[in-house]
Amino acid sequence: MNLVLTHAKYQVLETIRVPIAVIGTTFFPVAAMLFFVVPNVGDNPVAATLATASMVTFAMSTTCLFTYGIGVAEDRTRPWERFTRTLPAGATPRFLGRIINGVVFIFLSIVPVVIVAAVVTEATASARQLVLAAGALLAGTIPFTLLGLAIGYALPSKAALAVAQVLFLPLAVGGGLMSDPNHMPGWLAAISPYLPTRGAGELMWAALTDFRIDPKAMATLGAWTVVLAVIAVWAYRRDEGLRFS
Amino acid sequence: MAQPLARAVDVTRRYGETLALDRVTVEIRAGELVGLLGPNGAGKSTLINLLIGLRRPTAGRVELLGGDPRDPARRRSIGVTPQETGLPPTLRVGECVDFVAAHYPDPVDRDDLLHRFGLDGLARRQTGGLSGGQKRRLAVALAFVGRPRLVFLDEPTTGLDAAARRALWDAIRAFHAEGGTVLLTSHYLDEIEELAQRVVVLADGRVIADDTVDAIRGLVAVRRVSLVAPELPPLSGVLATEHVDGRIHLMTTDSDRLVRELVGFGIDFRDLEIRPTSLEEAFLAITDRATTGSLR
Numbered sequence: 001m002n003l004v005l006t007h008a009k010y011q012v013l014e015t016i017r018v019p020i021a022v023i024g025t026t027f028f029p030v031a032a033m034l035f036f037v038v039p040n041v042g043d044n045p046v047a048a049t050l051a052t053a054s055m056v057t058f059a060m061s062t063t064c065l066f067t068y069g070i071g072v073a074e075d076r077t078r079p080w081e082r083f084t085r086t087l088p089a090g091a092t093p094r095f096l097g098r099i100i101n102g103v104v105f106i107f108l109s110i111v112p113v114v115i116v117a118a119v120v121t122e123a124t125a126s127a128r129q130l131v132l133a134a135g136a137l138l139a140g141t142i143p144f145t146l147l148g149l150a151i152g153y154a155l156p157s158k159a160a161l162a163v164a165q166v167l168f169l170p171l172a173v174g175g176g177l178m179s180d181p182n183h184m185p186g187w188l189a190a191i192s193p194y195l196p197t198r199g200a201g202e203l204m205w206a207a208l209t210d211f212r213i214d215p216k217a218m219a220t221l222g223a224w225t226v227v228l229a230v231i232a233v234w235a236y237r238r239d240e241g242l243r244f245s
Numbered sequence: 246m247a248q249p250l251a252r253a254v255d256v257t258r259r260y261g262e263t264l265a266l267d268r269v270t271v272e273i274r275a276g277e278l279v280g281l282l283g284p285n286g287a288g289k290s291t292l293i294n295l296l297i298g299l300r301r302p303t304a305g306r307v308e309l310l311g312g313d314p315r316d317p318a319r320r321r322s323i324g325v326t327p328q329e330t331g332l333p334p335t336l337r338v339g340e341c342v343d344f345v346a347a348h349y350p351d352p353v354d355r356d357d358l359l360h361r362f363g364l365d366g367l368a369r370r371q372t373g374g375l376s377g378g379q380k381r382r383l384a385v386a387l388a389f390v391g392r393p394r395l396v397f398l399d400e401p402t403t404g405l406d407a408a409a410r411r412a413l414w415d416a417i418r419a420f421h422a423e424g425g426t427v428l429l430t431s432h433y434l435d436e437i438e439e440l441a442q443r444v445v446v447l448a449d450g451r452v453i454a455d456d457t458v459d460a461i462r463g464l465v466a467v468r469r470v471s472l473v474a475p476e477l478p479p480l481s482g483v484l485a486t487e488h489v490d491g492r493i494h495l496m497t498t499d500s501d502r503l504v505r506e507l508v509g510f511g512i513d514f515r516d517l518e519i520r521p522t523s524l525e526e527a528f529l530a531i532t533d534r535a536t537t538g539s540l541r
Binding site (some may be wrong): 002003010013014015017018078080082083085086087088089090100147182244 | 301320349
């Protein structure tokens with residue numbers, strides 16, 4: 001356990017000293033919050049709460065794609081990771097350390113969004129709703145962590161960067177995170193339930209407002225979780241086989 | 246005899262179709278300072294990767310301190326050098342040492358270690374801001390953090406200037422003098438001659454020689470017969486011929502016979518020189534012979 005925390009600590013230190021990485025993680029969601037949400041929700045508390053939930057989901061999914069996807073792919077090319085495998089620890093502490101590192105950066109990306117929501121908008125939530133939202137966020141984080149790991153372990157770093165950059169915005173828009181989820185254009189509303197961002201978003205909206213969950217979106221979120229888990233495990237094992245067997 | 250600290254017994258390793266190691270048997274015994282030599286692609290890195298648990302043999306057995314090197318507990322008594330290009334650029338020197346130290350029950354004192362490797366006062370510097378030589382020394386120092394019994398030093402002085410190399414050699418010798426065991430690879434043969442007592446030579450995935458530095462030199466006893474002459478007829482016992490600046494260099498194990506032959510053929514030669522070879526030349530001659538031998 002101590003070694004897991006050691007690995008997590010030094011991974012966070014490594015990342016946090018690259019200012020652009022920190023800004024990249026925290027900037028997008030809070031910028032989207034300031035430029036799109038704040039001017040549009042006015043003094044409507046439900047709209048503000050819904051939009052904040054969307055931005056938190058957006059922050060989480062983007063951070064997963066980038067910290068896990070690109071982070072893992074880059075690490076795989078670095079001799080330092082190979083060196084850490086010669087230390088008396090095995091692969092587990094580094095892997096778990098990476099997960100903790102991801103959680104830290106998800107946290108860093110959502111905190112500014114929540115602060116803006118609380119200070120500048122009419123968004124409200126009871127303590128019970130906040131606990132539910134935390135649970136919803138956790139459930140939504142699982143498939144996106146798996147997506148990031150699958151990209152990171154399956155692809156070389158340049159391809160991982162490209163795939164993460166191609167995916168993050170369409171996933172967010174398609175999932176209804178960038179607009180009012182109840183009033184999406186028809187064609188987008190038709191594909192939306194099949195995207196993992198929609199399911200993760202719906203869990204958040206339902207936790208914080210009286211939004212009614214679409215069972216179809218939940219079923220696809222579950223299916224995404226299973227499929228991405230299979231791909232992530234396959235990619236991890238393949239990578240282990242290529243580099244460490 | 247004492248239990249070897251590390252050993253490979255009849256180890257074969259393939260990467261797909263490529264045969265990287267072919268039934269290699271090597272033992273590293275406590276207190277030895279062993280040089281591992283071989284041209285690129287000979288299997289040096291593969292052998293080290295097997296001994297430090299990064300890779301598994303395709304066939305045969307690899308042991309580290311009496312167990313499987315892939316078991317983390319076995320690696321508590323070894324130290325490995327990362328490639329200096331691989332240090333995390335944003336971590337500070339002290340943090341790199343602390344990170345590695347967290348893996349060992351009784352790590353060395355950080356300041357002592359940095360002092361020993363000429364890195365005093367750099368603990369708070371990010372590794373990305375170090376000079377090439379400083380990075381190299383830090384990389385080597387990291388192998389010694391956990392008070393290892395056996396260190397694997399892969400090209401430890403590549404890219405260092407003469408003074409820094411000397412300093413690093415002193416640190417390696419001091420470790421060895423206190424009873425430490427070292428497996429060293431190097432492109433610099435003078436480094437192996439300077440430090441190692443025993444040399445294992447790999448070529449084409451096989452051990453072609455495993456003996457003391459002197460014996461490796463003596464094993465081949467290659468001499469260089471150098472002369473200026475017109476066309477030479479085929480001569481017996483010539484391992485290699487080179488033409489440099491109008492001189493002909495003939496590598497041979499029997500220079501006396503070669504000179505008698507030159508005289509016997511009535512060749513009009515001048516400026517004859519006969520010199521013993523360096524380990525580098527001897528090494529090239531034996532790997533050459535092993536390679537052509539395997540082609541026949």
